[in-house]
Amino acid sequence: PLALRLVRLSKRYPAGDLALSDVSLSVPPGQVLGLIGPSGAGKSTLIRCINRLVEPTSGQVFLGPARPGSPAPDEIELSALGRRGLRRARRRIGMIFQEFALVERLTVMENVLSGRLGYVPFWRSWLRRFPPADIANAYRLLDRVGLAEHADKRADALSGGQRQRVGITRALAQEPDLLLVDEPTASLDPKTSRQIMRLLREVCAEANRADDTGRGSGPGSGRGLAAIVNIHDVALAQQFMMRIVGLRAGRIVYDGPPDGLSPEV
Ligand code: ADP
Numbered sequence: 001p002l003a004l005r006l007v008r009l010s011k012r013y014p015a016g017d018l019a020l021s022d023v024s025l026s027v028p029p030g031q032v033l034g035l036i037g038p039s040g041a042g043k044s045t046l047i048r049c050i051n052r053l054v055e056p057t058s059g060q061v062f063l064g065p066a067r068p069g070s071p072a073p074d075e076i077e078l079s080a081l082g083r084r085g086l087r088r089a090r091r092r093i094g095m096i097f098q099e100f101a102l103v104e105r106l107t108v109m110e111n112v113l114s115g116r117l118g119y120v121p122f123w124r125s126w127l128r129r130f131p132p133a134d135i136a137n138a139y140r141l142l143d144r145v146g147l148a149e150h151a152d153k154r155a156d157a158l159s160g161g162q163r164q165r166v167g168i169t170r171a172l173a174q175e176p177d178l179l180l181v182d183e184p185t186a187s188l189d190p191k192t193s194r195q196i197m198r199l200l201r202e203v204c205a206e207a208n209r210a211d212d213t214g215r216g217s218g219p220g221s222g223r224g225l226a227a228i229v230n231i232h233d234v235a236l237a238q239q240f241m242m243r244i245v246g247l248r249a250g251r252i253v254y255d256g257p258p259d260g261l262s263p264e265v
């Protein structure tokens, strides 16, 4: 089964040019796909059409089955869902942002658990009422990304690279089937950028390998996880992505392995 399938997706903004033109794309579980292209090529539009932060003008978006062997429906058409269905489906799509989008006054653990919850509670001591299994899972994920000892620190006490690792952990705590990652390294230095890209690749690979924990989409869950990473740094994409899709003026101009990419793409 596929994690994601785009069929002839197009987007025309009101009073604008075609930002996305007839894009078809299939992404298997475990694949970490780098979406590259110059500014204005349509990368953000493509990512936003998937979770329908932007409504596509035409075409379809299919999200794969919730887990290997899950009952029918085999896949769901995101582009056809109503409000409630869309809200449920979005829980299966983890978002990772350029500026991390953490709640700075909350702790690392609280930020991660807000991913599990799907929103940020504003009443006090919500952490105490959290299911212990979810907290244990969050610690396990934080430990995986090297942040267990920082769990009780406020998010604004961390470095940029650490904050992005919290962003990744928050998305994983949501137990997603798909990660949408928008320019994850744009506010990081080159060395930290490489660490974050490597981590993204690794957590996806690990999520597709079963171990004894048996839950979530986190490392070792054995549950499929794919990622689409919007990244304009071509060298970084080539170094860490399994597959590169190049966009130009809303069309796919390259789709293949990183080493097949010619300099003009
Ligand atoms: P990228 O992420 O590759 O830089 P975008 O998806 O942001 O590209 O933009 C693709 C095209 O769509 C550009 O021509 C941009 O100007 C246009 N565009 C993006 N967002 C909007 C919007 N909200 N309204 C109108 N045009 C938009």
Ligand code: ADP
Pocket: 122, 123, 124, 125, 126
């Ligand atoms: P505590 O005194 O334990 O810190 P609060 O006074 O913050 O708890 O909240 C009292 C109760 O109201 C809690 O059980 C909490 O679950 C509930 N509550 C507060 N705000 C909300 C909300 N926005 N949605 C749902 N439940 C809420």
